Amino acid sequence: MEESHVELVQKIRERLEIIRSKLTLAAEKSGRSASDVLIMAVSKRQPISVIEAGYACGLRSFGENYAEEAVEKIHQLDHLNDVRWEMIGHVQSRKSALVAANFSRVHSLDTLKLARRFDSARSSLGKPQPLEVLLELNVSGEASKEGLPAWKNDQWEDLLPFIGEIQSFGGLQLTGLMTMPPLFENPEHSRPFFQRLRQALDYLNHQIPGLGLTELSMGTSADYCVAVEEGATIIRIGQALLGPRIFRTGN
Secondary structure (H helix, E strand, C coil): CCCCHHHHHHHHHHHHHHHHHHHHHHHHHCCCCHHCCCCECCCCCCCCCHHHHHCCCEEEECECCHHHHHHHHHHCCCCCCCCCEEEECCCCCHHHHHHHHCEEEEECCCCCHHHHHHHHHHHCCCCCCCCEEEEECCCCCCCCCCCCCCCHHHHHHHHHHHHHHHCCCCEEEEEEEECCCCCCCHHHHHHHHHHHHHHHHHHHHHCCCCCCCCEEEEECCCHHHHHCCCCCCCCEEEEHHHHCCCCCCCC
């Protein structure tokens, strides 16, 4: 039996209160305020009814992984004009224009080819705001992970010309970094990878005067408290916030 809107809202609100409580404690440990951290609801494979319930709970940032699934939702929910749609999954080049047209921010930029396509598409749309982008870094060295190589300190220098190119694109605004560490049962094991992303951000800001990167997108349902302790400004929370996903095929 499908849950009613009221029931969905109640469940999400209860989960959100738990997350905010844990987030507050983690932020205090790092000398920050919980207001410094955005809770992004990962809504991939979730139906419209769940997103609407999340919106009723005050959530305004929704993260999606699959372009066509997301755009279908975006069009159905276009009356919610203060929602910020964020692409957190790998973007295929052939879907770059679709993403550039419909999203406020992309967390998974990791090639110049994709950056050029985003820039071209965003510029041709005549949108007043550039597409905000984060560089996805692979800080673990896992071959299965997307992202620019950044698990060794001497690889960070190779990021500098990449960033220089992105800065030349008028349709893009680079604001930070994102990573996906290996999945561990113990969230403490994720800590070194979050530390490395923060160190990479500090390095890049130091090497490029005026760069001003501020966003660290790191931490999911399994390890967001550790991520916040290590400086996360955006945490990506899926099932721990919105509940079990509904499988949908196609993209």
